[in-house]
Amino acid sequence: MSRPVTPSPGPLPEPDDISANPSGNRLFADVLTVRLSRRTALTGGVVAAAGFLGAGAAGGEAAAAGGARQRRRLLGFQPVEISSADTLTVPDGYTAQVLIPWGTPIRANGPAWRRDAANTAAEQAQQIGMSHDGMRFFPLGPDRGLLVLNHEYADQLLLFPDGDAVMTAEKVAKSLAAHGVSVVEVALRRGRWELVDSRLNRRVTMATPVRFAGPVAGDHPSLRTGAEPRGTLNNCSCGATPWGTYLTCEENWNEYFATDDPSWVPTPEQARYGVTREGYGYRWHQGDPRFDLAATPHEVNRFGWVVEIDPRDPTAKPVKRTALGRIKHETATVTESRGRVVVYTGDDQVGEYIYKFVSAGRWRTMRATGRHPLDHGTLYVARFDDDGTGRWLALAHGTGPLTVANGWRDQADVLLRTRQAADAVGATPMDRPEWIAVHPHTNEVYATLSNGPGFPNAANPRQPNPFGHIVRWRERHGDATATTFEWDIFLLAGDPAFDPSVPLDAAGMFGSPDGLAFDGDGRLWIQSDISNSSLNNPRTYYVNLGNNAVLAADPVTGEVRRFAVGPRGCEMSGISFTPDHRTMFVNVQHPGEAVATMDRPTPQNPRAVSNWPDADPDGRPRSATVAIRRRDGGVIGR
Template identity: 40%
Template sequence: MTDLVRDEFANHSMYSDGDIDSNQTDNPALGALVDRRLSRRATILGGARATGAAVFGSTLLTACGGEDSPFSLTSNDSATGTIVATAGSMVDISAPSSGTAGSGPSTSGLTISQIDGSPVTLLSDEGLPGSFIAPAVSRPTEFSFSVMKDGRRVERKVKVEPAKLKFKAVDKNITDEVTVPKGYSVAILTALGDPILAGVPAFQNDGTDANYAGRIGDHGDALYYFGLGVKTGRRDDNSSLRGILAQNHENLNIQYLHPNGPTTSASGTRPEEEAMKEIEAHGVSFVEIRDTAKLGSGEGSRKGGDGGKKIPSTWEFVQGGPLNRRVTPNTPTEIYGPVRGSDLLKTKFSPAGTAGRGTINNCANGVTLWASLLTCEENWAFYFLRSGDDAQRSPEELVALRRYGVTSSTGNYGWASVSASAWPQDVFDKWDARAKTDDPADAVTDYRNEPNQYGWVVEIDPYNPNAAPRKRTALGRFAHEGAWLGKITRGRPVSVYMGDDSRNEYFYKFVSAAKWDPQDALAEDRLAVGDKYLDNGTLYVARFNEDGTGTWLPLVFGQVPNPAGYEFADQADILVHARLAADAVGATTMDRPEWTATNPVTGEVYLTLTNNRASSRPITAVNAPNPRFYNDPSPASANNYGNPNGHIVRIRERESNPGATRFTWDVYLFGADSQDPDQPGVDRNISELGNANDFSSPDGLWFSRPQNAGGQVAPLAWIQTDDGSMDDRTNDQMLVAFPGKVGDGDRITVGGMDAAGMASSQQTVMGTAATSANLRRFLVGPNECEITGVDSTPDGRTLFVGIQHPGEDGTPDAPSSNWPQSQSGNQSGRPRSGVVAITKDDGGVVGL
């Protein structure tokens, strides 16, 4: 996800995280070429600026939260006597205080019952007998309550209005801490190196720590909270007090992982101990967490990172929890789906082509309705040594290897160079993907096919640590950013939406052959349910048309023409080489397709397109879904031409059917720096962003959970950035939005200009422009980090956010961030990726 290529140490780094273009086909950017007139754009959709609404309260009922302060409280609506609150806010029904001014109301002897309106849940189990969370509503809705206090009975009406963004937008800043709005608190939950397995010692953070197979890994990415019953410790999708936090670990800040950074011998080999530490710091972690304010600290509970010094945290992780688990590149895995047993997956480790080891470069994720995790292997290709064996490869093999970028002369971090003594030699040899002979039958004697074991969506059961992860090959092999399910309906197929995170790659969809049976949602054998819905079906790739419509093109053997230099043998071949198949059918190339997210109410699917460069997509290749071309000078370069700020596309399936082969689309938002000057003939800030909501390079994307007001009626969308263009003004950030619907805007024409002065004019379809009412900055992260990974408790009252690679450009002697220590004011120590828990001080739904 990080948009960079950097030398981490001599000859062994060159880690590239999606900032590449291995698509050398002549595919047009659209299904059909169009006449692009070179003129100024014709029109831009405007929009009225909305303002925040006042929140009303009283001594008997308080509606907390406001745009300019954490507790905005005004008088009753004197005309009606009705109390007004907004969806998601904390409402407190209590008797007038008998104490001095400013003291809290007494709830002794208070009895409350609801008279009218949809039932609400009073928070009596939290010691708040007169409080509830205002429910989601589509229009102002009244609720009536009977309040008994000291023998007196009064009736109170509460009018709940639709949800609003009430917090004051966080200012752009470059400070080494996580900044959130007034009225919110942030605390460290977990961080790199925290011990999650029993017996693993506390983290020293000086490069001497080992056994990362028992610790939180590095570069935390996408995350998900799986609920646990408070007493049973079993799956409970609605538990907001105890759960399992699953998190991907994409890559490494390798300079901080060892005492003095990584080392390489004079002969070019890596030390075994260092290499194993690096390998184990990748993968996925599962750790039990609990709200200790309500449950108390369980045995082994610990605050993560630097938590607890100055900032109170009610959440802790439980070391040695029975479901705690690390999945690393060494963990046994199983191959499932159409590619299982294919010759393309046969290796020395698995001559049958049915088993493998581990998962790596896990980026975004997804979750199933049957409560399993879908973790996604993104930039796996660069970990393999694979050069110098062209003579042992067939011409078709070379076409495929080059299309996926499996061409390194060392592999990331040089793991294939290790001469092992403490660990089996085989765990290092597998990163050497060179063919030792030119006989295909000898594939079972080396690891020439090992790269084909990666690039998949991997399903893991978080509630069964003994179940081996399953690689779901029906979903295709590429640089998977994420895999998010579409809206699921009884009797219709299950769909999975996926971006291929590299420049000029594609947007994919898988549609199951099986139709959804709601009884499967609660099955105990979750991976068996995955077998049913994820192993058989059709993989499609998207073609976007200029008129705002699109087509899903099936990648089915017999229907896909052979690309230049390659001939598909069967369906397994197409799935292993999905990029080649997408090339052949004429799919639309996109500006780095990254996260997908599904609106839980409308079912519309959103896709972040992080950015693109002129070197990959020149001005002559702009297209309707990727229409911009301009220069946004960055701190690193005065020439930053292309689409450096990125945008977000959304689609609506025809008849809202996940199995449809037609869709409509528009561009929901264009990223931009609102402070950059306008350039004649160039359309840059198309979404009319301002200081409260401008952003660059959208990456992470998530909708609030449907169990709470944030995910109902008009769900909140959370947008996270991975920026290299706007970081002279602000660290990476997270915004929250009410995103509207496909078609709520209009057609526009976008003008652009390249470094040579050539102009472009591209028509596209754009959503309603942003305002402070529908898009605001909620969080800014510490120095040199990326904001990635977000989820909440089911009740929406705690938000978990990932902070990845703070201080990535520093050194052990001069770290460029001290986070998470700096969150508590400690400006020392090596930086660590981590997860923060964010709560609203009044106890309401985060974001509302």
């Protein structure tokens, strides 16, 4: 593996890598520095604090003393090697089946995929969308269930036969249809998963009517545009409720809005969310005035929410649950405690925060009495303190600085301006909070922090922090509704060639952790999202790490093994298991997207970076859901 003599952070940063947080709140990097200086335990990939792991995952120190053999069995597969090939690699003894790539008709009589991307907007609305991301499997019986998956965004160069140099109303409509969510029934037949022609199959797109619930609902002035609310946008990660619904998260919604009006300037609230006159290149406002910031100024307020979808009721409108706040939601991880429902979520941008929502009462009682558990409760934001403790700060109108006297009108105002409310109460800025996962046995909470630019202080443990890390915490008494917690760092990601403090070897080194999930045995599955400006780039710290990957970690020993490596240009995203844990569904997102070190895809050659999964000489790369199984039918990972 080659190593540059003078590595640099690389090309221009992605939008998420640029902070929009002007607050003076103490940075997590500063807190982390003090915390790291107060302990020296760094063992097997886990950065551990005395007193934290002692009662921790899978028995903590007791397991460490007597369960070494059992812990070694947690990762039973042979790791795959780092790769930059245009293929999906899985361990020996496993198979990977491409199940539903972009363009697959969701019903048997639906429009067929056209490899030249000539499908119309109306046809795309009846096909699997683009850029597969967060996903959940809802069982319907033995060997069958509903796959519900997000479509984060559209690569418009690949979406249209002639690319996106010229935008039209039809192109905007097709891009709108390529976004959103797919709900499809699948079944395992003769060892292979198949798409089932089901009445439950449907698409939720940017044209789908939705409704708002919670404090920002009904005819709230901030939502008025003169048109019915429609659509969900930039759907990243997800969650599932105990009552069987799907939560999809609207992340980088700000990127789609723009205007050609030179007199338009963002309000402070819009600037805090990164809304700009230029947008980020979609140019939807040129074909649909709802995305023109000057023409329809309130449309932007309809996005940035967690959206609830009932996968078993095709007639039900998706509902935007505003009590969970308006941010760039990366995830909506649901757990239960004392009968209440708790939702953890991250705000995916450099310098943003980690949040949780706690329902006002026991969710079963609330539903029985007609109160929705996600409409009534308290939204909190996290503060991490030097001594390894932390506090959840309530974002409740009338408490602390969030008063009328300080310019906060009501709770709806707090939720519409969630980022500014979190600034005001003193939350801790983080390095791009991503997915969050709760350990199924210990209730410890893990969160990926993808990367950050580093901060100008001599004590910062990594400056810059291009690789990211995973932080974890334990709520007081193991109660997810508590307002205090203990925290530490589970894992520093990276390449030890550039950072000797990284305890990973060739079998498990990676960077930019993003997707995160536990299986029933307690394995922590990690998915990487190295930006395509850094992927395999000799000018960056990522030169040795190859394509994006899926890895598994043992939460007790800290051992990490690489489980799968994706094709060129992709992000590995979305992860879900069947109840028997004998099938893992993962998403290969945006294969073939432009990579800094390769020729750029063009309408004439969309295959410049990747031709996965079809290897069609006249086709184009396609995001896809993949079903991974062991050849012997055993449990994944053992």
